Amino acid sequence: MSAISIVIEKKYYNKDPQSSDLGKNIVSTSIELMNQLGFELFTFKKLASAIDSTEASIYRYFDNKHKLLVYITTWYWAWVEYMIDVSTHHIKASDEKLKEMIKIICHASEHISDIDMPGMQLSLLRKVVVSEADKTYLTKQVDEINNLGLFKGFKGLCHKVALVVNDINPAYPYPHALVSTILEASHQQAFFAQHLPSLTEISMKKKESLERQVYTFIEEFVFKLIR
Amino acid sequence: MSAISIVIEKKYYNKDPQSSDLGKNIVSTSIELMNQLGFELFTFKKLASAIDSTEASIYRYFDNKHKLLVYITTWYWAWVEYMIDVSTHHIKASDEKLKEMIKIICHASEHISDIDMPGMQLSLLRKVVVSEADKTYLTKQVDEINNLGLFKGFKGLCHKVALVVNDINPAYPYPHALVSTILEASHQQAFFAQHLPSLTEISMKKKESLERQVYTFIEEFVFKLIR
DNA sequence: TACTCGTGATAGTATTACTATCATTATGAA
DNA sequence: TTCATAATGATAGTAATACTATCACGAGTA
Numbered sequence: 001m002s003a004i005s006i007v008i009e010k011k012y013y014n015k016d017p018q019s020s021d022l023g024k025n026i027v028s029t030s031i032e033l034m035n036q037l038g039f040e041l042f043t044f045k046k047l048a049s050a051i052d053s054t055e056a057s058i059y060r061y062f063d064n065k066h067k068l069l070v071y072i073t074t075w076y077w078a079w080v081e082y083m084i085d086v087s088t089h090h091i092k093a094s095d096e097k098l099k100e101m102i103k104i105i106c107h108a109s110e111h112i113s114d115i116d117m118p119g120m121q122l123s124l125l126r127k128v129v130v131s132e133a134d135k136t137y138l139t140k141q142v143d144e145i146n147n148l149g150l151f152k153g154f155k156g157l158c159h160k161v162a163l164v165v166n167d168i169n170p171a172y173p174y175p176h177a178l179v180s181t182i183l184e185a186s187h188q189q190a191f192f193a194q195h196l197p198s199l200t201e202i203s204m205k206k207k208e209s210l211e212r213q214v215y216t217f218i219e220e221f222v223f224k225l226i227r
Numbered sequence: 228m229s230a231i232s233i234v235i236e237k238k239y240y241n242k243d244p245q246s247s248d249l250g251k252n253i254v255s256t257s258i259e260l261m262n263q264l265g266f267e268l269f270t271f272k273k274l275a276s277a278i279d280s281t282e283a284s285i286y287r288y289f290d291n292k293h294k295l296l297v298y299i300t301t302w303y304w305a306w307v308e309y310m311i312d313v314s315t316h317h318i319k320a321s322d323e324k325l326k327e328m329i330k331i332i333c334h335a336s337e338h339i340s341d342i343d344m345p346g347m348q349l350s351l352l353r354k355v356v357v358s359e360a361d362k363t364y365l366t367k368q369v370d371e372i373n374n375l376g377l378f379k380g381f382k383g384l385c386h387k388v389a390l391v392v393n394d395i396n397p398a399y400p401y402p403h404a405l406v407s408t409i410l411e412a413s414h415q416q417a418f419f420a421q422h423l424p425s426l427t428e429i430s431m432k433k434k435e436s437l438e439r440q441v442y443t444f445i446e447e448f449v450f451k452l453i454r
Numbered sequence: 455t456a457c458t459c460g461t462g463a464t465a466g467t468a469t470t471a472c473t474a475t476c477a478t479t480a481t482g483a484a
Numbered sequence: 485t486t487c488a489t490a491a492t493g494a495t496a497g498t499a500a501t502a503c504t505a506t507c508a509c510g511a512g513t514a
Contacts, residue, residue, distance in 0.1 A: 015460090020460080022460085022461075037367065038366060038367030040366060040367070041367060043500085043501065043502080044501090044502075044503085045500085045501075045502090053461080053462075054461080054462055054463070054464090055502085055503080056461085056462075056463085056464095056504090056505090057460085057461055057462070059502095059503075059504085060460080060461085064502075064503080065502090131365060132365070134361055134365060135362075135365065137418075137422065137423065138358060138359070138361060138362065139265060139267060140264065140265030140267070140268060142422045142423070143422060146422065146423060151423060154426075155423070155425050155426060158425075158426050159425070173428060174427075174428045174429075174444050175428070176425070176426055176427050176428055177416055177419075177426075177427040177428050177429055177444055178448075180415070180416075180419060180426040180427055181408070181412045181415070181416070184411065184412070184415055185408045185411070185412070188407070188408070188411055189404055189407075189408070191364075192404075192407060195364065195369045195370055195373065196364065196369075196373060196378060196382070198382050198385075198386070198403070199381075199382060199385055199403055199404075199407040200401075200403050200404040200407055201400060201401045201402070201403055201404050202401075202404055217401050217404055220452075221405075221452060224451055224452050225447075225448060225451050225452065242491090247491080247492095249491085249492075270469085270470065270471080271470090271471075271472085272469085272470075272471090280492080280493075281492080281493055281494070281495090282471085282472080283473090283474090283492085283493075283494085283495095284491085284492055284493070286471095286472075286473085287491080287492080290472095291471075291472080292471090
């Protein structure tokens with residue numbers, strides 16, 4: 001049981017939400033509200049009333065709700081990368097390393113529940129990311145946001161995993177494409193299992209947890225491809 | 228060169244847009260506008276002024292812009308399924324059949340340009356689907372919409388391809404999960420190549436077309452997995 | 455003491471996502 | 485031809501959204 005903190009760069013916000021109680025409240029309550037309402041129906045006004053503050057105060061931290069979503073997902077990817085670092089740094093064999101990485105990406109690692117993250121409800125956060133993260137880039141402003149460097153978190157994680165893929169099989173020509181595909185698929189398959197079950201064999205009705213099933217699917221997938 | 232028409236069920240609209248000039252105009256102009264503005268900035272008011280009509284008239288065809296997007300993507304999947312039918316019905320070998328299906332899904336088939344689709348600009352439509360289709364289900368109303376049967380088109384296509392996967396290797400345990408993954412990946416990889424190129428080896432700078440590169444990536448992918 | 459910093463309170467604006475009503479025009483059946 | 489009906493246009497209105505702006509207040513700091 002350890003308490004760490006994930007540091008997010010200045011470019012993601014106007015005022016650091018980790019620097020004040022109000023800021024922390026904005027982030028944690030926005031995760032709850034996005035979970036309840038979905039990103040579209042989530043508004044700063046509703047958030048303000050939920051934390052007994054005002055719209056104006058929230059705008060001092062984030063320009064708009066889209067930037068807040070980018071912040072939240074960046075935090076999530078930074079956390080995934082941190083988890084990967086602590087649980088793989090001691091593993092020498094590349095394929096074991098990759099397996100553990102995939103486990104963490106699929107939320108199927110035993111280590112995940114070990115970490116206490118003050119002010120962040122990880123299970124809620126994961127739900128929000130599964131349902132909403134794609135909206136960070138599925139927007140007409142994608143190039144603008146990308147130019148500001150705001151997708152660094154996702155790209156960095158993708159690259160880190162791709163390096164290990166490359167280690168295992170330097171001849172495989174699509175390491176990044178493969179990793180970005182499984183990063184997306186790990187969310188989509190969980191989402192489909194819950195909402196559009198005919199799109200996947202992964203099912204809530206099976207004994208194994210969703211996360212474990214997704215892991216099995218993706219792990220097989222990756223290793224059949226690169227070996 | 229043939230002219231066919233794709234028929235969409237009543238549940239997708241209030242008034243059949245294929246039944247009038249105004250309706251056709253609504254659909255084809257909405258595709259142009261969504262392409263220019265993106266789904267978020269696209270509004271019925273802008274659409275009305277673009278076709279010299281009124282908001283009220285558009286609402287007579289579609290309840291809201293989300294339903295219009297569902298209609299458009301459903302039309303797209305129905306078209307993909309039609310293309311698959313005509314270009315694979317004569318193929319007996321399952322693996323050849325699957326290859327052709329993947330080609331069409333990736334928009335890399337030679338047959339695609341053969342078909343003349345009156346009132347539908349297929350290349351624009353494809354762009355809209357790549358950027359916006361996920362938003363049909365990434366919404367809090369996903370279960371509601373699913374209960375109305377509005378995801379039948381996507382599910383049907385997924386199942387059709389999954390059956391062929393199952394034919395090739397009945398022991399492979401995840402045919403639907405695999406197919407839904409490649410359906411998504413075929414869009415995502417094209418999107419990444421254009422907007423977030425560090426996430427994929429598929430690149431606009433290579434000689435081969437994006438579509439062809441995506442096809443190569445995904446075809447290898449599928450056959451290594453199921454054989 | 456004065457100053458500024460973070461926050462709250464309040465107000466205002468353009469736009470969105472509808473809903474409602476009524477007028478006009480085109481179509482086609484009697 | 486006439487009458488009825490359906491399709492569209494014109495206009496208005498509403499609640500909510502996504503902001504922007506201004507001022508006031510209290511706490512801590514120099």
